[in-house]
Amino acid sequence: MDNTVSIETILIENAALKAELSEAREKISWLMEQLSDHRRKIYGISSEKSAYDCKNEQLTYIDDDPPGLLVIHEKEVSEPAPRGREKPKKLMEMSTRLPAGIPVEVIQCVIPEDELQEYGGRMHAIGKELVRRDLKFTPPKATIVEYWRMAYADRDSELSAEKATIIKAPVPPPVIKGAMCSPETVAHIVVQKCVMGSPIYRQWQDWRRRGVPITKQTMASWLIRCSEDYFEPIYNELHRRLLRNTLLYSDDTVVQVLKEPGKSAQSDSRMWLYRTGSDAVNPIVMYDYQPDRRKERPMEFLKGFSGYLVTDGFAAYHSLPENIISVGCFAHVRTAFDKALKCLKNTERPGSLAMIGKEFCNKIFDIDRDTQDMEYDKRRKVRIEKAIPILDEFHAWLKSVEPYVSTKSKLGKAVGYALNQWMYLIRYLNDGRIECSNNRSERSVKVFVINRKNFLFADTVAGGRALAVMHTLTETAKESKLDPFKYLTFVLRQASAGNIRKEDGLLTSLLPENAPAFCREVSSD
Numbered sequence: 001m002d003n004t005v006s007i008e009t010i011l012i013e014n015a016a017l018k019a020e021l022s023e024a025r026e027k028i029s030w031l032m033e034q035l036s037d038h039r040r041k042i043y044g045i046s047s048e049k050s051a052y053d054c055k056n057e058q059l060t061y062i063d064d065d066p067p068g069l070l071v072i073h074e075k076e077v078s079e080p081a082p083r084g085r086e087k088p089k090k091l092m093e094m095s096t097r098l099p100a101g102i103p104v105e106v107i108q109c110v111i112p113e114d115e116l117q118e119y120g121g122r123m124h125a126i127g128k129e130l131v132r133r134d135l136k137f138t139p140p141k142a143t144i145v146e147y148w149r150m151a152y153a154d155r156d157s158e159l160s161a162e163k164a165t166i167i168k169a170p171v172p173p174p175v176i177k178g179a180m181c182s183p184e185t186v187a188h189i190v191v192q193k194c195v196m197g198s199p200i201y202r203q204w205q206d207w208r209r210r211g212v213p214i215t216k217q218t219m220a221s222w223l224i225r226c227s228e229d230y231f232e233p234i235y236n237e238l239h240r241r242l243l244r245n246t247l248l249y250s251d252d253t254v255v256q257v258l259k260e261p262g263k264s265a266q267s268d269s270r271m272w273l274y275r276t277g278s279d280a281v282n283p284i285v286m287y288d289y290q291p292d293r294r295k296e297r298p299m300e301f302l303k304g305f306s307g308y309l310v311t312d313g314f315a316a317y318h319s320l321p322e323n324i325i326s327v328g329c330f331a332h333v334r335t336a337f338d339k340a341l342k343c344l345k346n347t348e349r350p351g352s353l354a355m356i357g358k359e360f361c362n363k364i365f366d367i368d369r370d371t372q373d374m375e376y377d378k379r380r381k382v383r384i385e386k387a388i389p390i391l392d393e394f395h396a397w398l399k400s401v402e403p404y405v406s407t408k409s410k411l412g413k414a415v416g417y418a419l420n421q422w423m424y425l426i427r428y429l430n431d432g433r434i435e436c437s438n439n440r441s442e443r444s445v446k447v448f449v450i451n452r453k454n455f456l457f458a459d460t461v462a463g464g465r466a467l468a469v470m471h472t473l474t475e476t477a478k479e480s481k482l483d484p485f486k487y488l489t490f491v492l493r494q495a496s497a498g499n500i501r502k503e504d505g506l507l508t509s510l511l512p513e514n515a516p517a518f519c520r521e522v523s524s525d
Helices: 007-043 093-097 113-119 155-159 183-194 200-209 216-242 296-301 315-319 330-342 353-370 376-404 410-420 422-430 439-455 461-479 484-497 504-509
Strands: 057-062 069-074 151-153 166-168 247-255 257-259 269-276 285-290 307-310 324-327 458-460
Touching: 183 200, 183 216, 183 439, 183 461, 183 484, 200 216, 216 285, 216 461, 216 484, 216 504, 247 439, 257 461, 269 296, 269 439, 269 461, 285 296, 285 461, 296 315, 307 422, 324 422, 330 353, 330 410, 330 422, 353 376, 353 410, 376 410, 376 422, 410 422, 439 461, 458 461, 461 484, 484 504
Parallel strands: 247 307, 257 458, 307 324
Antiparallel strands: 057 069, 151 166, 247 269, 269 285
């Protein structure tokens, strides 16, 4: 029996072993990358600004094999001129930055007369000096407001046999009939929940410690009732005005609703965000609660809108009608390359492909940052002149790198995302108003995300809807430089005195853009 093995068999087995080894190495690399990314999420920083970014260096890209070889030429950086001696901080400097409207409480530090006699002679006051100023904060306190109505009668009819004429003074209507809540109380609960991130159960505990036994259920019912009766008409009008703009930004995040019909309590619903850009005269920030993330949700909300919509790469936005032009986000591209960069060892980061991709994005952002104060037409011209060459180079680099990276790796996903989204990414060049990223809506949706970490979930669909409406009013008020508490108090007081659903003039007067001067936030600038 011939036990010899042919050379062909050995070569075949060797090739199979090499393929298996290559596959094992690729799998190990992917697992190590996942482990590094997981550790970074737990222990690392989330900022994309890193010490290994080449801010003061010129990058040159050589289209060789392997692709994207990076050559670094150090620039001559002039040392900053030595700073002169810093002036010492002035005494009571903080007090000079406080607004003038804060009440001042004066405490006179005196020596009693009997103690003065111990010094001999006749001591008398010859002057005083200001030693220090303390900032005193008094926590909110509860007050009972009683409405007593005066009655009046005609004295002549009282003296005669005729029936006396009696009239009674008008009484301001309550915010909620039969409920013991004032506009200030409801506004305070809303602001604490939607602006300060304090959920109702924490507010209930604080109220209880102050001796006010109001239940959590009562507070929640107040918010839902006021949202439905007074806030929703304003919300709907803001929606109509939002759709008149020709540039919007959008994003979404999860929200849990325990009693969503047809869904388990553990399932996720969605909170969609739509907002105006820097070109809007009257900024609007809107939240839209929906049970899912289907493409019909933005389609329904944006019905009647025509213009540019800046979003992330979610496919639902690409299914919108042709009159809505979807624009991509370079911040998501940069984040993808930054994730790939942070999975590498420190010694591997300089000159890596991930670093090259991130630096391309940084150049695009630098141009946008330098032109943000320009007129929109001029900004567009500068972009065409400076950004297009960088974008062309970036796109060519992405195409050259794509065949050499694994689609499962962080780097491969970053390259794939950039190429798949390219036609949407470059649309920001069409109009100087459009920003190259969706960070504007990311910042607005982050407000809800932070609050959600505290209140965790909504109990009912009505509660989820109220969350969207209340966050819309508070965030739009903040964007309009209004004090949310003063503004909501004004809205509740005026709306409860009229019929907000039938009086168009009343509804218009309650919009943030028409709020009176006393609703403006206090600024020390």
